[in-house]
Amino acid sequence: MHSLSALKSGQLIGEQGVKISCGLDVFPEELFTLADHLESLDLSGNQLSSLPEDFSRFKKLRILFLSDNRFQVLPSVLSECPELNMIGFKANQISRVPEGSLPEHIRWLILTDNKIESLPASIGQCSKLQKLMLAGNRLTTLPVEMKRCRNLELLRISANRLEVLPEWLVKLPKLSWLAFAGNPCVNHTVSDHTLAEIHWDELQLEDQLGEGASGIISKAYWQDNEGVAVKAFKGEVTSDGYPADEMAASMAAGKHDHLIEVLGRLTGHPEQKDGLLLSLIADDFNNLAGPPCLDSCTRDTYADDAAFSLIEVLNITGAIASAAAHLHEDGIAHGDLYGHNILINDDAHCLLGDFGAATLYKDMDASLSHAIERLEVRAFGCLMEELLQRINIDELATQTDIFAKLQHLEQHCLSEHIKQRPGFIEIHQCLVSLKSKLLAVHAMTDFQAFN
Structure with missing residues (x-):
C-alpha cells in the first residue's frame, strides 16, 4: 500500500505498480507523473465516481482495480487504454456499461456486486476475453453478440435475474467454469430432511x-x-x-x-x-495447486518443482472424475473444478471441495443438462493437461503407451465441439482401466526383479 503523500512528494516516480486507499473522492492528477512506467493501478476502497477524460495517457497500464468505490457508469475512456487487459469494478453502484466502453483486448473483467441490468452488444468484440465476473447484478438476458467471445473460459453470472440460460452460451468452445445459481432459470433450493x-x-x-x-x-x-x-x-x-x-x-x-x-x-x-x-480434514492434506495469478488468468499455478508420477495422475484424475460423475448424476455442476479446490495427501488420496460456484440444474431440459456436464468436462481436461505437463520425465520413456492414452483422453475432454466430449462416467471408466494396466505392468516388473 502506498500513501497519497508519497505520491505527491514524487517518491513513487518509476513505480510500475501503485495501490492507494485513503478515501479519495477525486482522481489524483499526480498519478500522471507515473504514466510512462505504470502497469498496475489499484485505487480500490475509495470514494471515486469518475476518471479523467485523458486517462488513456497511461499507455502501459495493464491492470486496473477500482473496486469498492462509487462509480455508477463504467467509464468509456477505458476503451482508449492501449494495454489495459484486466479491469475490476467490484462492489460499486454501476447500473450502465456503455457501448464501446470495454477495451477490445481485455482478458479479465470483474463487475461483481453492482446494479447492471444489461451488457452492451459491443462486448462481442472482446475476442480475447477469458474471465468474466458478473455475479450479483440485475441481468435479465445476455447479449447474443457474446457468442463471439470464443476465448471465454470462466463466467460468473450467479445471483442475477436470468430467465433463460442461452443454448449458445453453453456451446462456447472454451467455456469451462460456469456459475449460474441464484437465477430464475434454475431451481436453486434443496430440501433434505435427512440432514x-x-x-x-x-x-x-x-x-x-x-x-x-x-x-x-x-x-x-x-x-x-x-x-x-x-x-x-x-x-x-x-x-x-x-x-x-x-x-x-x-x-x-x-x-x-x-x-x-x-x-x-x-x-x-x-x-x-x-x-x-x-x-475435519486431516493435517496431511494440502491443496494440489495454487489459484490462478494475474498472468495465468484462468489457469492454476503450481510449485516450480511440482512433478507427478503416472500412478499419482491416475489416482487424482480417477478420484475427481468419480466425484464429478456422482455430482452430475444428481444434477449438480461444481462450477469451479480446479486443482486449487482439490486437497491431496501423500498417498494421492483426493477430496474435491469448495461449492461456492456450484449450481443445481436437475430440473433443466435434457439438452442443456448434457451441455452443462460437457462444459465441466473441459475443466477436467484442463486439470489433466496441467498434470500431464508435470509428469516425472523418467516415466515417459517406459510408459509411453499409457501416457499417450491419457493425452488422447485429455484432448477429447478439451475438444471445442461440446458433443465430442465424453461424459464423466465414461472418463472414469477409462481411467480405471488405465490404472489397472499400469498396476499390472508394475507387478510384472516387480516379479521379474524378484526373480
Missing part, C-alpha cells in the same frame, strides 16, 4: 481454520469430543454468487469418498447465520 440439525450450543468452538469469500471455517468439538469443521456463512453476495446456493449444493452433493462430508446443518447461531458442519 441432521446441530445447534450452536452443542459445539465447543476452537481455532479459526480459514476464511473464504462466503464464510469463516473454524474447528469445533461435537459429540464425544469429535473434531469437526464449522462453516458459518456470511450471507453476502460473493464473486461466485449467493452463499445460500453454496450451502444448498453442499447438502445436495451427499456422500462420496472424494467429497468433503457434510455432517449437518447449523442452527442457533448467535448472529442468525446459516452454517454447515463438515468432516
